[in-house]
Amino acid sequence: MLPVEAYLAEVLAIAQPIAPVLLGLEEAEGGVLAADATARSPLPSFDNSSMDGYAVQAADVVAATAAAPVFLPVASQIPAGDTSPHVLRVGTCARIMTGAPLPAGADAVVPVEWTDGGRDRVAISQPAAPGHAIRRRGDDVAEGQLMVPAGALLGPSQIALLAAGGHREAMVRPRPQVAVIATGNELTEPGSPLVPGQIWDSNSYLLAAAVRQAGGVAQRHRVKDDPDAVVAALDELSASADLLVTSGGISMGGEHDVVKAALAGHAEVAFRKVAMQPGMPQGFGVVGRSRTPLFTLPGNPVSAFVSFQLFVQPAMAARQGRALAPPPLSPAVLTVSVRSPAQRRSYLRGVLDHAAGTVTPLPGQGSHQLGALALANALIVVPEQVTSMQAGDTADVMSLP
Amino acid sequence: MLPVEAYLAEVLAIAQPIAPVLLGLEEAEGGVLAADATARSPLPSFDNSSMDGYAVQAADVVAATAAAPVFLPVASQIPAGDTSPHVLRVGTCARIMTGAPLPAGADAVVPVEWTDGGRDRVAISQPAAPGHAIRRRGDDVAEGQLMVPAGALLGPSQIALLAAGGHREAMVRPRPQVAVIATGNELTEPGSPLVPGQIWDSNSYLLAAAVRQAGGVAQRHRVKDDPDAVVAALDELSASADLLVTSGGISMGGEHDVVKAALAGHAEVAFRKVAMQPGMPQGFGVVGRSRTPLFTLPGNPVSAFVSFQLFVQPAMAARQGRALAPPPLSPAVLTVSVRSPAQRRSYLRGVLDHAAGTVTPLPGQGSHQLGALALANALIVVPEQVTSMQAGDTADVMSLP
Numbered sequence: 137m138l139p140v141e142a143y144l145a146e147v148l149a150i151a152q153p154i155a156p157v158l159l160g161l162e163e164a165e166g167g168v169l170a171a172d173a174t175a176r177s178p179l180p181s182f183d184n185s186s187m188d189g190y191a192v193q194a195a196d197v198v199a200a201t202a203a204a205p206v207f208l209p210v211a212s213q214i215p216a217g218d219t220s221p222h223v224l225r226v227g228t229c230a231r232i233m234t235g236a237p238l239p240a241g242a243d244a245v246v247p248v249e250w251t252d253g254g255r256d257r258v259a260i261s262q263p264a265a266p267g268h269a270i271r272r273r274g275d276d277v278a279e280g281q282l283m284v285p286a287g288a289l290l291g292p293s294q295i296a297l298l299a300a301g302g303h304r305e306a307m308v309r310p311r312p313q314v315a316v317i318a319t320g321n322e323l324t325e326p327g328s329p330l331v332p333g334q335i336w337d338s339n340s341y342l343l344a345a346a347v348r349q350a351g352g353v354a355q356r357h358r359v360k361d362d363p364d365a366v367v368a369a370l371d372e373l374s375a376s377a378d379l380l381v382t383s384g385g386i387s388m389g390g391e392h393d394v395v396k397a398a399l400a401g402h403a404e405v406a407f408r409k410v411a412m413q414p415g416m417p418q419g420f421g422v423v424g425r426s427r428t429p430l431f432t433l434p435g436n437p438v439s440a441f442v443s444f445q446l447f448v449q450p451a452m453a454a455r456q457g458r459a460l461a462p463p464p465l466s467p468a469v470l471t472v473s474v475r476s477p478a479q480r481r482s483y484l485r486g487v488l489d490h491a492a493g494t495v496t497p498l499p500g501q502g503s504h505q506l507g508a509l510a511l512a513n514a515l516i517v518v519p520e521q522v523t524s525m526q527a528g529d530t531a532d533v534m535s536l537p
Numbered sequence: 538m539l540p541v542e543a544y545l546a547e548v549l550a551i552a553q554p555i556a557p558v559l560l561g562l563e564e565a566e567g568g569v570l571a572a573d574a575t576a577r578s579p580l581p582s583f584d585n586s587s588m589d590g591y592a593v594q595a596a597d598v599v600a601a602t603a604a605a606p607v608f609l610p611v612a613s614q615i616p617a618g619d620t621s622p623h624v625l626r627v628g629t630c631a632r633i634m635t636g637a638p639l640p641a642g643a644d645a646v647v648p649v650e651w652t653d654g655g656r657d658r659v660a661i662s663q664p665a666a667p668g669h670a671i672r673r674r675g676d677d678v679a680e681g682q683l684m685v686p687a688g689a690l691l692g693p694s695q696i697a698l699l700a701a702g703g704h705r706e707a708m709v710r711p712r713p714q715v716a717v718i719a720t721g722n723e724l725t726e727p728g729s730p731l732v733p734g735q736i737w738d739s740n741s742y743l744l745a746a747a748v749r750q751a752g753g754v755a756q757r758h759r760v761k762d763d764p765d766a767v768v769a770a771l772d773e774l775s776a777s778a779d780l781l782v783t784s785g786g787i788s789m790g791g792e793h794d795v796v797k798a799a800l801a802g803h804a805e806v807a808f809r810k811v812a813m814q815p816g817m818p819q820g821f822g823v824v825g826r827s828r829t830p831l832f833t834l835p836g837n838p839v840s841a842f843v844s845f846q847l848f849v850q851p852a853m854a855a856r857q858g859r860a861l862a863p864p865p866l867s868p869a870v871l872t873v874s875v876r877s878p879a880q881r882r883s884y885l886r887g888v889l890d891h892a893a894g895t896v897t898p899l900p901g902q903g904s905h906q907l908g909a910l911a912l913a914n915a916l917i918v919v920p921e922q923v924t925s926m927q928a929g930d931t932a933d934v935m936s937l938p
Contacts, residue, residue: 165746182733188788215793217722217762219734233793235723237734276906284911292750296743296838297911304728321618322636327705332583333620333638342697345566349693361618387589392616392634437697505677510685510698
């Protein structure tokens, strides 16, 4: 059996970054920038006022006090967005709004709070030093300066900075497109009448939602236990998806394992036993002309979910050219004892109480038991060489998103 | 000036939960369940095998050893999804796949690994105790049992459990629809030719991306400094949006503050000074026939961003009937000194180094300086009564999403 880290390394060696594309800023959200983005204009692009007030020459107001205000005629009004040229004459002032361009000749802004707010003539009761309440051209970002480096994940503030710097598009490796394919004759649509032997499909919903939670775009599919149908689905979807994820059809049963049967003789997908529980049987490789990476996850929903967190999510990031740090582990005290198979790392479903520093394993640790998974906020990680831990022992815990 | 917590309390007293709607499971992702969901069938709905192997009567294999295997004829094959009734006769076995229904009369499954894998006749080299490798009907969730309680946020595992329990739809308070409206004559589309006095709009992109990052659905709008146009936009958008967010037009400049002018005499929107920097000027209330909550955020992008994190995101959760815990603060050692205005809580942009336990304030702390925001991974919180902190002091730090 392969250790978890060794299997992940195999996956990441194969999951290469996709080609970047030019997208509008909103579509580029969640993408990874593929080339350094520089400012197409200085930020700000002109000297402007940081407050509502009066643009002045500082020398004209140096003597202002509350007892003896300086009175200046208000020669003009400059709202934000005013694009006409303004020039300040000595001994006058201009009423100016936040963000409005500073008139030529002004070197300070007196905030409206230091004045009587006059319209034609203003009484100024406090001096403003040169530069007061002025944002200088380029004091945020100089023209041509690097704003967002290649490799950055584009969240709200990076998108906003690109916009402010004049980019309406960005060259990115976008949110990965992931096609999820649940396999099995037993699967039917949730809520449809059930015949004994059938179950309502949950894996396609589970994995598609996990893809979206991880920042990807998911397409949800379901295929019967027919190897030709699986091959056809993989062929078709590999042309458009950045990543393929099947569930089911990879256990030990031979001819009934549809995914294994569909990939029989396909040298570029390797089936592995990974030293973990749940999720021991795994498969990964590339399929189709585009050599699209493919995960063949086990069919038990808890196995599929844990496999997603450990392997699929890092591979999604890798397709964006982004390294995902391993999920952080934090210590918590077990409230009850747990058992774990020898030679396999267990990921037990539990409820972490941050405040108390404790974690309580849930009843129902079977890999088919979704009920416990839906109550869990954490996975309790029991190392390969440990077969039991007692109440009061400290365990490593991985928080769930 | 109002403390941050007092203002948030005002907001949350007004932001009431929206009416629940019935949505398909995929659309319901990220929604908050409005009514307890119970299992429409037991989970699993029939006894089934947890492994690939042979369904047997345990008594028939009790003597099996590697040296002296028990041989049984293989009377049938039961793949997963087989809906025909099977009955096991004493002294025979059935080849059975993971997830396939257990034949009547069988009380254990011998894993294929304990056999020679025979097709017509199988050699079994290890006994299986009664119940071995069998998942009993209802051992995950009993029929009618509560699966997901009202108030739960629907992530991948909750969606999957609803699907497994036969729900094709869910009654939820869905991801909130948030209309973002940037105001200002100075705003133009990023990349368009700039006339001095104009800037490329970044706020609409910033806030829309923040809404999506927080789990909402965003519409992006831009309106000129015309109070009638602002009133018209608020009227129209309040009919469809769950939350409205404007930026700009609320400073001290009087007639030029378009949002204040548009809402003049509108008793249900209150303008406040909140004891924080950036983000002191705030406004909140309800508008339109639907009494849609409205935030009027300041126009400086860093102010708008900090306001979003502190006030808009909790209000989005409140619209879903969900209480959002305050952002957790963690201690970190300042690498350089910082200053903060008296009577106001500062949220300084910084780079938190988790491993080192340090935080470095970024150059460029102006509320218009997006460059620093895009480099920040944390906000350094300086309390109201503190006006400076030195290198080596421990500060409270809020991680950014």
